[in-house]
Amino acid sequence: MNLRRLRSFVALAEELHFTRAAAKLFVAQQSLSKQIAELESDIGTPLLRRTSRRVELTPAGEVFLAAAREVLARFDQGVAEARRVGQGEQATLRVGFVVGAALELTTHILSEFTRRHPAARVELQEFGFADPSAGLAGATTDVAFIRLPSSTHGLMATPLFTEPCVVGVSASHRLSSRDRVRVADLLGEPIAIGRTDDSMWRDFWTLASHRRGRRARNLVETRSQSEEVEVVAAGMACSVTPAAARRYSPHPGVRFITIEDHPGSVVAVAHRSDRRNPLVASFVDAATAVRDREPGILRMIQGTPGNR
Known part of the structure; x- marks a missing residue:
């Protein structure tokens, strides 16, 4: 052949x-x-x-x-x-990511990949709420750190870890003194949600699976993580978000409370099923190798921390 x-x-x-x-x-x-x-x-x-x-x-x-x-x-x-x-040009890998990327594993993964491919050039690009695929849907990136669930049609995703979810509320909110809440405590609250056409992504962060087929009311759309935090601090809405928000988006006017009964958010490294860049497979391998050799970081990320 x-x-x-x-x-x-x-x-x-x-x-x-x-x-x-x-x-x-x-x-x-x-x-x-x-x-x-x-x-x-x-x-x-x-x-x-x-x-x-x-x-x-x-x-x-x-x-x-x-x-x-x-x-x-x-x-x-x-x-x-x-x-x-x-001809003297560098091979380039375009890496997209949503807010937080792969959290504390990110720098280790990038370092491992560049160690394996010292001549390769890595181009990083952050994407907002409008594109949960971090550039993969439009083929503007080769590989990306994304959060699931989201629409992954035409994508291949390799999970790295699952992170607990918390709810962000204003410091004056009736729930702000609680350490933990249940989804039932939040269903009547206005929810801040990123502006996107990805219905799977929106449904997860607006607690749709807990609403018995009823659409969420009082949604407040935001365009970025920083805008969402300000909306919450002002008491305009609550925000269902990954637990890493405590570390990555602290705000004196916001309290983050663990949600006991909502599934965690999966962080994955993904690429298009019709990928063209031969460096993609090596990047995925580097990401999984780092995940497997850093159990301490994984335990910290996947733990269920108390409220701060």
Whole structure:
């Protein structure tokens, strides 16, 4: 099996016409037919059905087409990266993240990746509430630290840890002196929520699964973490948020209280399933390696701290 046969098969699968596919590849139709026959022989099963009127993919051909496209894309990306490096340019990995990234694991992960790839250039970009995918949905990043649950259509996510949730309330709020609350204590409260079209993300942070199908009322939309904190401090709304808000978003007018019965938020390293950058797999490997060797940091992140 070789790349020439894969390219021949992909071209024919896209055109579903031997003459057009041969013209696209700048080869004779007889040569294309031979490439396809040899490929089917290598694999051991028909990939196409041929009749006098049409060409169509077999079920095996449909499966193989996805694999062939991925192999060719990775190979072409590798060639492009190798050429850039050979010409003195650095290979670049675009890393997106939402607020907090991977918390205290972030610097360890970045250090581990740069240790493995000292010649690579890492470009970091933070994304606000509007894009929980941290640039992956629009392909402006190669890999990202995201929070689940959120819409992950077309993405592959590797969980790193699960963090407890807390509710932020103003210092004068009726619940501010409590150490712990239950979701039932919050269902009648106005909730601050980031402005986004991701319904899964919105539902989680507005406690939708606890509302028995009823829509949350009195939602206050915000565009950033700092804006959300100010809204809470002013007593305009409460905010369901990760426990790390205590460390990353402290405010003298806000109290963070542990929520006993709401699931934790999962932090994951994610990438597109059709990824093109060969550095992505290495970044994911570095992230999981750091996660596995830092149990102390994980225990601190995943613990359920008391109120401050």
